[in-house]
Amino acid sequence: MKMRNIYLFIVLLLTLAVNAQKPFEKLGLDNEVELLTLSDGRYVEHFTNDTLRQIGSVMFNMVTNKVEYFIADEELEKMNVANRNREVSRFLSTDPVMQSHQSPYLYAANNPIIYIDKDGEDNVIYLVALPSSKSNFSKEDVNTIAKEANKIYESMGLNTRVVVYESNDPFNPAHLDPTDSYAILGSVNDVSSTFDKIGGDAAKDWEGGVTHPENSSNPTIGNQNKGIALDSDAMSDFAFQTGADSKEYAAGFLIAHGSGHNAGVGHTYHPIKFQGIELELQNAAIMTRGQGIYNMTRLGLGDEKFNSLMDFANPCENTLFKPIIESRFGTNLAKDNYMYNKTEYGEPGYGVLKNENSETVD
Numbered sequence: 001m002k003m004r005n006i007y008l009f010i011v012l013l014l015t016l017a018v019n020a021q022k023p024f025e026k027l028g029l030d031n032e033v034e035l036l037t038l039s040d041g042r043y044v045e046h047f048t049n050d051t052l053r054q055i056g057s058v059m060f061n062m063v064t065n066k067v068e069y070f071i072a073d074e075e076l077e078k079m080n081v082a083n084r085n086r087e088v089s090r091f092l093s094t095d096p097v098m099q100s101h102q103s104p105y106l107y108a109a110n111n112p113i114i115y116i117d118k119d120g121e122d123n124v125i126y127l128v129a130l131p132s133s134k135s136n137f138s139k140e141d142v143n144t145i146a147k148e149a150n151k152i153y154e155s156m157g158l159n160t161r162v163v164v165y166e167s168n169d170p171f172n173p174a175h176l177d178p179t180d181s182y183a184i185l186g187s188v189n190d191v192s193s194t195f196d197k198i199g200g201d202a203a204k205d206w207e208g209g210v211t212h213p214e215n216s217s218n219p220t221i222g223n224q225n226k227g228i229a230l231d232s233d234a235m236s237d238f239a240f241q242t243g244a245d246s247k248e249y250a251a252g253f254l255i256a257h258g259s260g261h262n263a264g265v266g267h268t269y270h271p272i273k274f275q276g277i278e279l280e281l282q283n284a285a286i287m288t289r290g291q292g293i294y295n296m297t298r299l300g301l302g303d304e305k306f307n308s309l310m311d312f313a314n315p316c317e318n319t320l321f322k323p324i325i326e327s328r329f330g331t332n333l334a335k336d337n338y339m340y341n342k343t344e345y346g347e348p349g350y351g352v353l354k355n356e357n358s359e360t361v362d
Contacts (some may be wrong), residue, residue, distance in 0.1 A: 021337060122177035123151075124335040125228070126258060128165045130186030130194060134233035141248055145185070148252030152286075156315050156322050161334035162255055173198055175342045181262050181331050183228035183255050191229045202227030202258075210237040211291050213250075214256035220265070220272050225328065228258030238290070242297045243308035253286070253309055260287045260321065263328035268292070274324050281306070284324065285317035352358065 052059050052068060059068045127149075129142045134281055137145070153160045162183070165171050173182055188208035195203040201222050206215040208231035211276050219225040221336040230251055239250035264270035267289040268279045279287050288296075293312060296302040307314060 033129045038179045084085060089271065099120050116335040122179040122337065123160050123329045123332050124177070124180045124336055124338075125160065125162045125255060125329075126165045126171070126176070126180065126338065127162050128171045128182060128184045128253070129260070130190045132187040132190035136232045136235060136247070137251075142185070143244075144248040145251040145255070148246075148249045149255040150252075152252060152256045152313050153325075155313070156318055156325075158322055158325050158329075159331060159333050160325055160329045161257065161324040162252070163334075163336050163338075167339070169342075172342075172362070175202070175338050176226070177341070180337075181226045181228065181259060181329070183230055183258065185230040185232050185251065187233055188231050191231070194260040195227065195229065200224065208234055210234050210241055211294060213238045214254040214258050216261035216279065218261040218264060218266070220271075225262050225264065228255055230254060230258075239309070242293050243310075244298060245310065250309060253288065253313060256313070257286055260284070260324055263324045265324055274320060274327075275357075282317060283320035285314065286310055286321055306310065 004085070012184075021236075051061060051063055053062055054060075054071070057071045059071060060066075061068050078096075085288065107213065127142065127146050133142070142164055144278060146164050149162040153162075163294040165182075171182070176182065184194055185246070186194070188203075188206065192203040193207060195201070201224050202215055202217045203216075206212070206229055208215075213231040215229045217224040217227040220359055227348060232251075234250050235247045238244070239247040240248065244250040256304075263274075264272070265274050265287060268284055268287050270279065273279065279282070287307065292302070293306075293309060296306045297308055297311075305317075311317070
């Protein structure tokens with residue numbers, strides 16, 4: 001009997017040891033228990049089953065599932081700042097806009113000094129028509145530009161949408177959400193002057209014209225990822241030269257094209273690649289350079305499939321464009337937060353770090 005009791009005691013100890021090492025085994029889980037995982041192992045989203053684990057400012061017992069003690073503030077201050085931020089400031093819920101190059105638990109693009117992101121909803125490109133555009137585009141025409149751009153995004157399965165800025169107040173990109181952008185339509189001089197006032201770089205060294213009616217910010221070769229410049233005076237000629245259905249379609253096409261630059265990619269066959277993949281006519285035709293579009297549609301040079309500007313927006317020729325745009329603008333349904341951000345947070349702005357010389361558009 002005595003030996004039997006000893007034997008049962010040993011078995012009990014072994015069972016407890018196993019349970020201590022695998023407290024979630026009864027749920028069919030392994031030693032590595034993943035919590036709130038969305039990044040397929042790219043980011044720290046799980047805790048090992050060490051007896052004590054630090055979770056923020058708490059030491060948690062993984063065996064008893066109880067809090068052992070709280071870490072004193074002075075001890076936290078002694079910890080490595082980067083590690084402490086990762087532990088103490090970790091969010092337990094994910095941003096609705098999960099981008100492929102960021103952890104789903106980041107707040108405000110991991111830069112809360114510059115950005116504020118109240119609800120994670122964004123995915124809007126604001127179209128601002130300057131007074132100088134009125135000689136070529138009526139208010140109805142501007143609305144049609146947005147509709148044409150949105151048709152392109154929708155045809156490619158994207159939730160990004162263009163919204164016309166219609167307020168009488170000066171437009172200020174500081175009121176945008178972190179993954180919004182904006183396009184400014186007008187004469188080259190007017191657009192360039194506007195970007196200078198708001199501190200944007202989309203119109204830097206831009207001359208416009210039929211072969212270069214658009215210019216956009218590109219974070220790979222510049223400092224910003226917001227801003228698309230559109231030459232309203234050249235749009236009719238560009239539409240004619242490229243076989244577009246209308247000048248409104250041409251402008252909408254160029255907004256979609258410019259948003260690709262905002263996402264950090266260059267033109268097709270450009271050295272700038274997307275996640276190591278070269279942009280080609282077969283996977284990102286919409287990112288073709290203006291001169292290349294002209295050569296194919298007007299001069300008949302190159303691939304015979306591209307006879308008009310609309311052919312360059314064919315979803316079948318743009319399989320890479322969707323992940324490009326989603327990497328920058330997200331996948332959430334578009335939500336116009338501009339006026340909410342302005343009212344809620346007021347001046348000097350929201351979403352963009354402004355320097356002393358930054359001004360609103362007037």
